[in-house]
Each structure stands twice: as structure tokens, then as C-alpha cells.
Amino acid sequence: xxxxxxxxxxxxxxxxxxxxxxxxxxxxGGMPVAHAWDDRQGSIGQYLLRLPFDRTEIERRLRQxxxxxxxxxxxxxxxxxxxxxxxxxxxxxxxxLTFPIERDGVWDLIDWNERRGDEPYREEFYPYGLxxxxxxxxxxxxxxxxxxxxxxxxxxARPIVIAVRAANAPSxxxxxxxxxxxxxxxxxxxxxxxxxxxTELGPELSESERAALTARSRPAPARAARRRPRx
Numbered sequence: 334x335x336x337x338x339x340x341x342x343x344x345x346x347x348x349x350x351x352x353x354x355x356x357x358x359x360x361x362g363g364m365p366v367a368h369a370w371d372d373r374q375g376s377i378g379q380y381l382l383r384l385p386f387d388r389t390e391i392e393r394r395l396r397q398x399x400x401x402x403x404x405x406x407x408x409x410x411x412x413x414x415x416x417x418x419x420x421x422x423x424x425x426x427x428x429x430l431t432f433p434i435e436r437d438g439v440w441d442l443i444d445w446n447e448r449r450g451d452e453p454y455r456e457e458f459y460p461y462g463l464x465x466x467x468x469x470x471x472x473x474x475x476x477x478x479x480x481x482x483x484x485x486x487x488x489x490a491r492p493i494v495i496a497v498r499a500a501n502a503p504s505x506x507x508x509x510x511x512x513x514x515x516x517x518x519x520x521x522x523x524x525x526x527x528x529x530x531x532t533e534l535g536p537e538l539s540e541s542e543r544a545a546l547t548a549r550s551r552p553a554p555a556r557a558a559r560r561r562p563r564x
Contacts, residue, residue, distance in 0.1 A: 464505035482517035
């Protein structure tokens with residue numbers, strides 16, 4: 334399916350609040366699981382910390398929109414109707430859906446490569462253009478699924494990556510669904526088809542939440558370098 338023109342819609346959620354979009358962070362089940370913050374070194378550099386979390390309920394609901402994320406969203410289909418099965422996951426509020434976003438712009442995939450057991454560590458990156466931040470370690474991805482999507486993309490398919498963000502943060506988006514697809518797009522150096530869910534004003538992490546995350550972090554391995562954007 335070819336790209337549709339960019340469309341923006343408003344979505345209201347009265348959901349359970351399993352997922353909260355914080356400023357520069359992602360909270361699942363009341364626990365911060367991803368957070369990016371200013372490195373305070375005089376530039377736009379960011380620190381990043383991610384923690385594993387239970388995706389069972391998220392993946393159960395995502396299965397209800399499998400066809401759309403695999404095949405694309407027809408012009409006649411509203412974004413809100415496609416996203417309706419997922420909306421109850423989010424904290425009550427008003428959200429903006431945009432698809433596709435920045436199709437011809439600069440983008441980068443901030444994957445989750447380095448692991449030492451399940452201990453998190455602090456990374457660094459520069460938020461240029463569209464930043465897709467993985468919320469699953471790459472070692473947990475299925476190489477055959479990445480290859481499946483790579484072949485589909487090579488044949489012209491543009492499967493959808495679903496990403497979420499708070500608007501009062503830099504241009505980084507946390508991947509909710511589509512890690513295998515994002516890796517496949519990266520292999521082809523093609524800008525991914527991204528469906529964005531955005532809240533206007535995400536809450537700040539509390540000092541206790543920030544301290545708990547920072548206490549569990551440690552510097553990234555020496556060979557890890559700051560990320561450069563891809564076109």
C-alpha cells in the first residue's frame with residue numbers, strides 16, 4: 334500500500350492508565366520504564382535509561398490491529414477507529430494521532446544493544462529529527478521476524494511502527510509496537526511509516542522516581558558512542 338497523505342486526528346481516552354506518557358519518559362503500570370533527560374553538558378545531548386517491563390496486556394491489545402500495522406491504513410479509515418482497541422491502555426486524557434509523520438525527514442533508531450544480564454545502564458544520544466527509542470532489548474527480538482519485514486519492505490510494503498510521546502519533550506518517540514519493523518527499515522535505510530500518539534503535556538517524573546531510575550543506572554560500555562541521525 335502506498336503512503337497516504339499526513340492526517341491528524343484527536344483521540345479521547347478514558348482508559349485504565351496502564352500507560353502514561355511523561356515528559357521525556359514512559360510509565361507503565363505506575364513504574365517509570367524509560368526516561369531521557371538533559372545531560373547538562375552545554376549541548377542538546379540526552380541521557381537515556383530503559384528498564385524491562387511486562388508487555389502482556391499491551392501485546393494482547395495490539396493483536397487486534399495486526400492487519401493495519403502490517404498492511405497500512407486505507408485513506409477512508411479514520412486513525413481513531415484503528416487505534417480504538419489500544420486507547421484503553423492509556424491514562425485518561427486527550428491525545429493527538431498523526432500518520433504518517435516526517436516521511437522524508439531525518440530519523441534514527443535508538444536500539445537497545447548492550448546488555449549485562451538484566452541490569453540497565455545509562456546511554457547518551459543527540460535528539461536530531463525523529464528519534465525512535467526502542468523499549469525492548471534487541472536480544473529479545475526474533476531475527477526471522479526482522480528478516481520477514483525486511484523482505485516485505487524490499488518489495489514495497491510499508492508496515493507501521495507505533496510510537497508514543499509527550500509534546501513537551503524533544504523529538505524522541507518511544508516505540509510501542511514495531512521493533513522488528515524498525516530494525517528492518519533501518520537495514521534498508523528507509524524512513525519508517527510511523528503512527529504517532531502524542532499527549533500535549535506529559536507529567537514530570539517525581540524526584541523519587543528520577544532518583545530511583547538514576548540509582549539503578551550506570552555508565553554505558555566504553556565502545557558505546559553518541560548516536561548520529563539517519564536519512
